[in-house]
Amino acid sequence: MFRFCLAWTMALAAPLMLTTPARAQTAPGQQPGAAEKQKPAPAPIHDISGIWDPGNEGIQPLGPRAMPEDGKPEHQVPYTPLGLETLNSHKPSNGIRSVLPGETNDPVVYCDPQGIPREDLYELRTTQILQTPLKVFVLYEFGRIWRVIWTDGRDLPKDPEPRWYGYSVGKWEDDYTFVVQTTGTDERTWVDRAGRPHSGDLRVEEKFHRVDQDTLELTVTINDPKMYTKPWVPLDKLRFKLKPPNFDVREMICSPSEFAEYNKIIGKPASEKGAQ
Amino acid sequence: MRNKLVTIFLGLLTVSVPLFAHHGAAAYDTSKNLTVKATVTEWFWANPHCFLKFDAKDDKGNVVHWATETSNPADMVNLGWSKDSFKPGDEVTVTFTPVKNGAPVGRIDQVVLASGQILKARVVFKSAEPTQ
Numbered sequence: 001m002f003r004f005c006l007a008w009t010m011a012l013a014a015p016l017m018l019t020t021p022a023r024a025q026t027a028p029g030q031q032p033g034a035a036e037k038q039k040p041a042p043a044p045i046h047d048i049s050g051i052w053d054p055g056n057e058g059i060q061p062l063g064p065r066a067m068p069e070d071g072k073p074e075h076q077v078p079y080t081p082l083g084l085e086t087l088n089s090h091k092p093s094n095g096i097r098s099v100l101p102g103e104t105n106d107p108v109v110y111c112d113p114q115g116i117p118r119e120d121l122y123e124l125r126t127t128q129i130l131q132t133p134l135k136v137f138v139l140y141e142f143g144r145i146w147r148v149i150w151t152d153g154r155d156l157p158k159d160p161e162p163r164w165y166g167y168s169v170g171k172w173e174d175d176y177t178f179v180v181q182t183t184g185t186d187e188r189t190w191v192d193r194a195g196r197p198h199s200g201d202l203r204v205e206e207k208f209h210r211v212d213q214d215t216l217e218l219t220v221t222i223n224d225p226k227m228y229t230k231p232w233v234p235l236d237k238l239r240f241k242l243k244p245p246n247f248d249v250r251e252m253i254c255s256p257s258e259f260a261e262y263n264k265i266i267g268k269p270a271s272e273k274g275a276q
Numbered sequence: 277m278r279n280k281l282v283t284i285f286l287g288l289l290t291v292s293v294p295l296f297a298h299h300g301a302a303a304y305d306t307s308k309n310l311t312v313k314a315t316v317t318e319w320f321w322a323n324p325h326c327f328l329k330f331d332a333k334d335d336k337g338n339v340v341h342w343a344t345e346t347s348n349p350a351d352m353v354n355l356g357w358s359k360d361s362f363k364p365g366d367e368v369t370v371t372f373t374p375v376k377n378g379a380p381v382g383r384i385d386q387v388v389l390a391s392g393q394i395l396k397a398r399v400v401f402k403s404a405e406p407t408q
Contacts, residue, residue, distance in 0.1 A: 100303050250353065251350070254323060258324070262324060262345075269343070270381045271377075272377060272379060
């Protein structure tokens with residue numbers, strides 16, 4: 001057991017040691033606010049490592065930023081008949097189709113993993129990216145989840161066994177753009193908070209573009225011919241700002257016991273019919 | 277220049293909304309807003325949401341045992357709250373939105389402590405970068 005724990009500790013610590021140190025936004029001794037007035041340094045080549053903050057724009061409670069579920073025609077997702085049928089079986093507790101807290105079947109509310117792409121499209125908080133020669137690790141604040149993106153040149157599996165976070169491979173499209181393809185995401189996950197569905201044929205592209213030293217952009221494209229008649233873009237150049245390397249990322253964990261307490265005291269009483 | 281200024285102004289616009297992303301707002305009667313003098317009975321610092329339980333008298337003088345929620349600890353820390361913000365027996369003034377079904381449940385807009393300090397529970401949406 002000890003050896004098992006030690007092996008895991010080393011596996012997680014290794015990328016931390018190998019990662020190129022991200023430069024702090026404010027140099028030692030510099031006045032706070034001075035950094036904002038300076039033009040950021042150019043983006044380093046083939047490097048998206050660092051602690052990245054999307055601000056509150058990453059929370060996306062009504063669906064993804066570029067395609068919220070707000071009823072506007074321009075945000076209408078191109079569902080197939082199966083896609084629409086599956087959407088209607090999903091009961092989100094936010095947005096225009098929202099149900100009462102006690103009636104939702106959103107798997108994340110019950111502490112199931114978000115999967116990919118939902119990790120990008122709901123509660124995207126401070127995100128740590130670590131690069132090693134063979135893979136890139138992404139550490140998400142929400143749920144305290146990490147995933148692996150292989151960069152050793154391997155192909156995606158042809159017939160993947162479903163995983164909550166699927167299988168991801170990444171390649172540098174140019175000096176500053178890292179493109180990730182993901183397949184094999186478990187069908188139980190939702191694409192977003194609004195309950196948009198996906199099938200086992202889902203393919204997700206995530207494009208990380210390092211604009212300059214302090215700025216990263218993320219664009220996500222969904223391609224799932226069973227659920228959608230054409231690819232669509234839920235996230236278009238969401239901006240992250242680089243945090244100092246000593247920034248302490250907070251803990252956001254879905255705890256089943258805390259959720260049960262919440263549901264007993266708030267969720268269930270709020271959902272009961274005719275409580276008065 | 278004028279266009280640039282307008283762009284910067286729009287980019288700096290922020291929106292203040294209650295943030296209850298996990299469990300939604302469908303249960304709440306957003307047309308109502310109650311403010312009561314209350315005695316804290318319990319303060320839960322927990323995910324997915326923190327919640328404050330308190331006793332307050334209704335308009336007939338009966339004591340009502342309320343349970344009211346906020347956002348998660350990470351958001352609340354950013355708003356100046358902490359796990360030590362309240363203890364049982366604290367006298368506070370709570371402003372909150374009640375649920376539609378009449379249960380003694382609500383979501384907090386703000387709490388005024390006995391010291392006069394105001395704790396706001398609304399998250400200000402602000403992007404990492406001004407809109408381009």
